Structures are given as structure tokens and as C-alpha cells.
Amino acid sequence: MSDRYMQIMQSPMGQKVIASLGLPVPPSLERAEGPWQNEALKGTSVLFGAAAGGKLLETCLKTLNSSGADVFVPTKSAGLEDIKSAASSNTIPVRATTEEDESKFSALVFDASGISTAQGMSEIHAFFNPNVRRLKKNGRIIILGRTPESAANPEDAAAMRGLEGVVRSLAKELGKKGITAQHFYVEPGAETRAEAAIRFFLSRSSAFITGQALRITGLATGEANGPWEAALKGKVVVVTGAARGIGAGIAEVMAREGAKVICLDRPGEEESLQKVADAIQGEVLAVDITDPKAGDTIADYCKKQHKGLDVIVHNAGVTRDKTMARMSAEWWNMVLEINLAAIARVNEKLLADKIINKGGRIVCVSSISGIAGNMGQTNYSASKAGLIGYVAALSQQVAEQGITVNAVAPGFIETQMTAAIPFAIREVGRRFNSLSQGGLPVDVAEAITFFSSPGAVGATGNVLRVCGQNMLGA
Numbered sequence: 001m002s003d004r005y006m007q008i009m010q011s012p013m014g015q016k017v018i019a020s021l022g023l024p025v026p027p028s029l030e031r032a033e034g035p036w037q038n039e040a041l042k043g044t045s046v047l048f049g050a051a052a053g054g055k056l057l058e059t060c061l062k063t064l065n066s067s068g069a070d071v072f073v074p075t076k077s078a079g080l081e082d083i084k085s086a087a088s089s090n091t092i093p094v095r096a097t098t099e100e101d102e103s104k105f106s107a108l109v110f111d112a113s114g115i116s117t118a119q120g121m122s123e124i125h126a127f128f129n130p131n132v133r134r135l136k137k138n139g140r141i142i143i144l145g146r147t148p149e150s151a152a153n154p155e156d157a158a159a160m161r162g163l164e165g166v167v168r169s170l171a172k173e174l175g176k177k178g179i180t181a182q183h184f185y186v187e188p189g190a191e192t193r194a195e196a197a198i199r200f201f202l203s204r205s206s207a208f209i210t211g212q213a214l215r216i217t218g219l220a221t222g223e224a225n226g227p228w229e230a231a232l233k234g235k236v237v238v239v240t241g242a243a244r245g246i247g248a249g250i251a252e253v254m255a256r257e258g259a260k261v262i263c264l265d266r267p268g269e270e271e272s273l274q275k276v277a278d279a280i281q282g283e284v285l286a287v288d289i290t291d292p293k294a295g296d297t298i299a300d301y302c303k304k305q306h307k308g309l310d311v312i313v314h315n316a317g318v319t320r321d322k323t324m325a326r327m328s329a330e331w332w333n334m335v336l337e338i339n340l341a342a343i344a345r346v347n348e349k350l351l352a353d354k355i356i357n358k359g360g361r362i363v364c365v366s367s368i369s370g371i372a373g374n375m376g377q378t379n380y381s382a383s384k385a386g387l388i389g390y391v392a393a394l395s396q397q398v399a400e401q402g403i404t405v406n407a408v409a410p411g412f413i414e415t416q417m418t419a420a421i422p423f424a425i426r427e428v429g430r431r432f433n434s435l436s437q438g439g440l441p442v443d444v445a446e447a448i449t450f451f452s453s454p455g456a457v458g459a460t461g462n463v464l465r466v467c468g469q470n471m472l473g474a
């Protein structure tokens, strides 16, 4: 589905008209043309700051350095001495910069893990106030802090949670420039596991994700060592609902990262499914996921053809919208069956038969409707909110096997599903976010690929919104 408003925006005349009418001016988002692991930060300048006593200095510095960024440190920073000492013990070059310097940055990264009081949050102001204007268009902000559960006392927990508020507001302030802002809650002991997330969220692959909080923990067993290039090389991946829309985008991006993708969709969709698979040297599996035997079929196929499975992406989903008073039991049950019950059944079979390899990844596609609710979508919201609860519980159960379980919650994404929405509602869905535009299937696909990568072992039990910080559900 094309976005006419965005097309008009491409011409100087269109921009003038839109600006003179006081309408939102959507920024032109820069998206990645290749893997985020490679292109993340090469040749860019990143400004890095920290509060005194930061615990993530080493991880941040090593990640920035190995991604090819030039690291700058503001001369006025409470954590300056800590940064210098971490940089010199790891022989990482950092350059000092003053507020008077004219230079601009591609990203601002701040290690806030040393902050434990409301007063301590003045460090955030001291870093961002003079430097936020030095961020380039399409720039990135990351603030890293600790998980509130690890706080020593309520005041400490308040400061840790307060950082999320900063990020959500920064994302709203800066979205019009295509700038994104994220917060990471990093559990004590899981510091080195933040690398994959830093790389992904500083890259152009995360262009439509902003104002989000991600948890990095030590829950799932395994090493977080990458690889950082062709992250899914040698991995066998099943993507459900791959015949079109977001599913086709997921299949494409995962194949780009080196995966062998089994494209699954319901019988009757073989023609388009085959096209998607052919374009990526993938395989086709026609299965209705609501078939009680669907789990067996997938298990048998993966066992015979590949001796197992590394990643399953539960993307297939449907909407059948009506207000509660008009909703038929048939539509209610159909949506819950496809979007939730079938997923749980398939996973149960794959896990019971140990088809999902050690270190495997399960990613479910939820929706912001599952977070905020939506008019006429009680059935859909029930299924998508249900997925969020499911992911939280399952991630605990399978962590011992090094399997992570996460959900992505897309906002408005340009697909056949959203093309069917009436025009006025569609425009609201598109514009009411910090980036004033709809996302593309590739945006969801990139987020799923991040969760699926071996280096992202620290990210489990998360629900990541890919929605440009949609106003729905804040």
C-alpha cells in the first residue's frame, strides 16, 4: 500500500504546501541496505557519556570501537575519568570534545547505570542538554541503566525506571528528525550481553523503532559472542504466514543474514509462497497452522530435511473486526485459534520433540492492539495480548536450553492487512506516531532478525514495539 502523503513529501513543492498547512512533516527515514552487524557504525562519530560509577563502560566502548565508530567523550562528564580509564585499559581511542565544538554525531550513548537517586539524574540533563542538538538527522540515542529489580532501595528503583521516561520523551521530541531513542535495562552480570542490542539499535535497521525499553538479562544460557556478520548463517528458520506482507519481508531479511528459510503458509497460498521462497533459495511448506497435526508436520519436515530447527517466527495472523455487541462467536474463536492457540500448540510439539535446537529462538508477532486495545478488536487484542503473556512465561521455561522467546508488536505497517482499513482510520494509524508515517514489513523483519541472532541471547521475554512510537498505548 503506497502512502501518497509520503510521496507528496518527496517533492520540494509538496513539502512547502504541507508545511504551510501546519500538517506533520514525516522525516525521510534512512533504512539499511544490508546487515546491521556490518554497516552499523563504520565511519560514524558517536558521543559517549556516563554517570560516575558506570558499570557498562567496557561493553559500550568495546562495542562502539569494534563496530568502527569514532568515540568522542564530552569534557564535562561526571564519568569522564571512569571512561578514560576503561578506554585506556582496553586500548580504545577516545577523543575529548567540548560543547563549543561544531562537530555533529550519529549517535549519543549514555551509560546511566551509576545513577541511583533522583538527584543523580541531573547527569542525564548535563549530558543531553548541551549535546542533543549535535545529533544528526536519523541519529540514534541509547541510554543504558539497571533493571529496577536489582535496586538496593525504592529510591534507587525510581531512578532506574525514571530513565525510561527520559527516553520516551526524547523519542517524541526528536522523531520529526528521524532520530530514535531507546532504553536498555541491563541486569547485573549481563553487561556483555548488551552488545547485540547496542549494534542493532544504533544501526539503520532499527529506523522505525523508537521510544522503547528492552531488557537484557542473564536468563537464557549461552554465549553472546556474535557472529556479527551473516548472523544467521547455517541456521534453519521457519516463518509462518510467509506468502505475503510482513511474513514475506521476514523471510527475505533472514535469508539475507544467511538463514535457510522454510516459508510456511496455508494450503491455497502455494503460488505466492513459492515466489517468496524462490527469491531467497528457501523452501515451501503448505500447512494450516490451526490443523491439529500442524506441529507434527513441521516437526517431521524439519527433522527429515534439516535435523532440527533453530528459529521459528510465528507471524501468521488474521483480523476479524467487529464491536463486541456485533462479534460472532465464529470470528471470536477463529482469531484466537489462529493468532494464539495454534502457536502454543505448535511450540509445545516442537519443544516436546526437541526439534528446536539448543540456543534456538522463538519470536511471536503480537501487535500494539495487544498492548493498548483497539476499537472493534476485542478478539484480536485478546489474542495479541495473550501472546505477550505467553512469551513472558515460555521464556522462563526454556531458558535453560538457551532458547529465547520474544515478541515484536508492530504498529501501523504498510501491508494488505492495513490497506483494508477505511481511509480516515488508516491516515490516523499512519500519522499518529513520533515518526508520522507507517512502517514497512522490513522494519518488523529487522527486529525479528535481531531477536533471532545468536548474539541476542540476553534478550528474552521482551515485547518490542515496532511502531514509530505510536500514540496508541503511549
Ligand SMILES: NC(=O)c1ccc[n+]([C@@H]2O[C@H](COP(=O)([O-])OP(=O)(O)OC[C@H]3O[C@@H](n4cnc5c(N)ncnc54)[C@H](O)[C@@H]3O)[C@@H](O)[C@H]2O)c1
Binding pocket: 240, 241, 242, 243, 244, 245, 246, 247, 264, 265, 266, 269, 287, 288, 289, 290, 315, 316, 317, 318, 338, 365, 366, 367, 368, 409, 410, 411, 412, 413, 414, 415, 416, 417, 418
Ligand atoms: N500490518 C500491520 O500493520 C500489523 C500490525 C500489527 C500486527 N500485525 C501482525 O503481523 C502479522 C502479519 O501481518 P500482515 O499484515 O503481513 O498480514 P497479511 O494478512 O498480509 O498476511 C498474513 C499471512 O498469514 C497467513 N495465514 C493466515 N492464517 C493462516 C493459517 N491458519 N495458517 C498458515 N498461514 C496463515 C495468510 O495466508 C497470510 O499470508 C500478523 O500476525 C498480524 O496480526 C500486522
